[in-house]
Each structure stands twice: as structure tokens, then as C-alpha cells.
Amino acid sequence: MRLRRPVLVLGLVLALALCGVSGWSYARARGDGDLAYAHSRDAALAAGRSHIARLNSVDAREVDVGLAAWLDATTGPLRDELRTARAKSAEVLKEQGTTTRAEVTDAAVTELDDRSGTARLIATVRIEAQPRTGAPTTDRKRFEAGLTRTGGGWKLASLTAVAVGTG
């Protein structure tokens, strides 16, 4: 019984020290700038992949829903462009009656400025098109996209097909 107290006090000191070290270690891991940058990169990539697929997809039976989704995936100049052309796009898409479904087959972030919240991304896309009549076709495209971080996450600010000879 007389030994119990010093042992416990020593235990408490050791436990406090251990807690301090692990707390510091956790704080350091969380405060790691590289890690925050890596998370931004992965967030931009994931958002870019899904938005590029969305902008290449439209259901001919639900053109208005598709166009609303396009606006939701974009920001800045690209969003303005899509909004201005919305009525015309809806008309053309409804007239054509083609349903397209796009899948991003690979993508990579090529530039990332975490501080200003901008990124560039390249992506390859496979697009399956089902015309109103006739057989479906599959097309492969390659895109370069500019992304901007907004209150609602990373959104597309530009999207360009990379033509041959523009490297």
C-alpha cells in the first residue's frame, strides 16, 4: 500500500508524456502542407472526372434536367457560356434526339494552385451515343479542363477538346 502511490504518480507522469507526444504527432500530421495539397489534388481530380462525364452526357428525353446538371458542374466563363446558349442548346438537343453517356477512362491533374483554388486536368472520355433511330456509336475524346474551387467544391471553368497539333 505504501508503494502504490509513487507507482501511480510515475504512471500518471508517463501517461501525460505519452499523450503529449501523440498529440504533437497528430497535430504535425494534420498540419502537413503536402498532405493538404494532396487532398486538394484528389478532390479536384474526383470532381473533374465526374463533371467532365456529366458535360458529355445528356438524356434526349430529359434535356432540361441534363442542361441544369451542366450548369451545376460549371463555374465562371464556361457556366456563363452554357447559360447564354441554354435555350438554343435545348432546342438542338431535343431536335437531334440523341442520348449520350460518357465515361472518363483516365484523368490526371497537371497543375494545381491550392492557394488560389485553380487546377488543370487532362482526361480521356469514352462516349456512347444512342441516336433516336439506328445503331449506337462509341466515340473517344480527349479533353483539357480548367477547374476552380467554389463554395460547392471544384467546378469546371473551361473544357476544351485537345485537337491534333495543339501540343
Added chain:
Amino acid sequence: MTTTEETATTARAAQEPAARTRLRRFLLPLLVAALVVASGVLLLLAGQTKHSPAAANRALTDRAATDAVLDEVGSAVSRVFSYGPQTLTRTRADAHALLRGQAAKEYDALFAQVQQRVKEQELTLTTRVARAGVTRLTGTRAELLFFLDQTSVRRGAKATTVAAQLSVTVGRDGGHWRITAIEAR
């Protein structure tokens, strides 16, 4: 005050310090145990944060390593997909040095077909990297995406340029990046 009441009061008074002693006896061990558990949780969280997939992938976070792998693999891709009647042997030697495993096997099969056409049609193919990016990068492995422009010239015909996209996997081998898998996109 009756005798029974008196006895009860004395008993309560005796119980109070006993309860306090019991609390004191358990408070310290409990505190130690709580601190140890908290430390364990913090260490686990720190470990998870440091070794998360995002942290393990050094693409762009290590700009120098990212640029190095882009340069080395980009030039390798251009070299193995550029050939002409005069450079067939050199291209094949390059490919032998730069490709490994599945990529080497597939390339050999492709090259056997191409060789014939190159000689017959005096075909020259030049591959240029238009855009490139790194998807994943660790010390021993990397995944890259290439947008290529491939210009081919046949005897008596005009040059044509087409787009090609490749997902390329490379592994570290003797201080160099070697291509282990190629997939057309």
C-alpha cells in the same frame, strides 16, 4: 437525541472519509488509463493521416519527382512509338531497354506486324507528346496519362496526324523508370 440516532450519525461520519479514500484510490489509475487510451487514439489518427492514399501519392506534391517521371517516360513513349525503314533496329533496341513484362510482350507482338508494313510501304511514324500528367507516383511505381500526336508518312502519300491516348504504368528498375503496362484510351 436517542442512542440509536447517535449511533447512526457516528456511522455516517465514519463512512464519508472511507468513500473519499476509495475515490482517491481509483481516480489516479482511471486518469492514467484514460490518458493511455487517448494517446492510442491520437497515434492511430496520426498514422492514418500520414499513411492515407492521398499522402502516399506524391504526384504534384513532389514537383521535382513528378517532372522527372514525366520527362523520362514521355521520351521513352516517343522513342518506342517512332520508327522508319532506317531506324527499325534502333527502335527495337530502345524498346528492349525501356519496356518490361506485359508491356514488352505486347510491344513485341505489335512490332512484328509493324515491321512488315514499315518496309513494304516505307512507313515512317513519329510520336510526339501533346499533353501528359501523372495520376499516381510512389518511390517505386507511377501511373501516367499521355495525349499523343502520331504523324505517319507513307511513300508517295501526304503525312497524316492522328491522336492517340495512352495510360502508362512504370516501375523503378535500376535507377530508371521502365514501362510495365500500356493501355490505349
